Amino acid sequence: MQQIEAVIDQFKLQEVRSALEGMGIEDFTESTIRCHQKGPVMMFRGAAFRANIVEKIKVEIIAADESVTGIVEAIGAIARTRHKEDCRIAIHPYRGVN
Numbered sequence: 001m002q003q004i005e006a007v008i009d010q011f012k013l014q015e016v017r018s019a020l021e022g023m024g025i026e027d028f029t030e031s032t033i034r035c036h037q038k039g040p041v042m043m044f045r046g047a048a049f050r051a052n053i054v055e056k057i058k059v060e061i062i063a064a065d066e067s068v069t070g071i072v073e074a075i076g077a078i079a080r081t082r083h084k085e086d087c088r089i090a091i092h093p094y095r096g097v098n
Contacts, residue, residue, distance in 0.1 A: 001094040002068045004061040007033065008079040009086050013057045020061070021072045029060040045095045062094050 006089070008016060020028060041050050061069055072089055075098050079087035 002065055003092045003094040004059075004068060004075075005090045005092070006059045006061075006075050006079065007035070007056050007088040008059065008075070009081075010055055010057050012079045012086075013059075015078045016059065016075055019078055020071070023070065023074060025061060025063070025071065025088070029058075031058045031060075032056075033058050033087060034044075035085075047074055057091075093097055 005031070006016075010032075017030075020026075030037050035056050036052055037054055041048055059075070061071060068091060075089060076087060081087070
């Protein structure tokens with residue numbers, strides 16, 4: 001068993017959710033997190049500033065070893081864009097609850 005953690009852009013969540021449900025994965029955890037990264041440049045009262053805190057969605061999935069590759073490829077194909085910060089995927093061994 002492996003634990004897959006993917007931090008994706010919040011606008012890609014529905015597409016990732018649909019792809020996971022299409023693969024037969026219906027049990028996964030979603031949570032909103034805030035990341036420090038180079039955000040968009042915004043104007044406020046005539047002054048330009050860069051938003052350094054961006055909201056992302058963290059998706060956690062517990063999967064069998066043989067299905068991990070397919071899940072990672074599906075999430076990566078949907079959530080990855082030209083910016084490397086848009087999709088981060090980590091795979092850890094699942095230890096379970098003792």
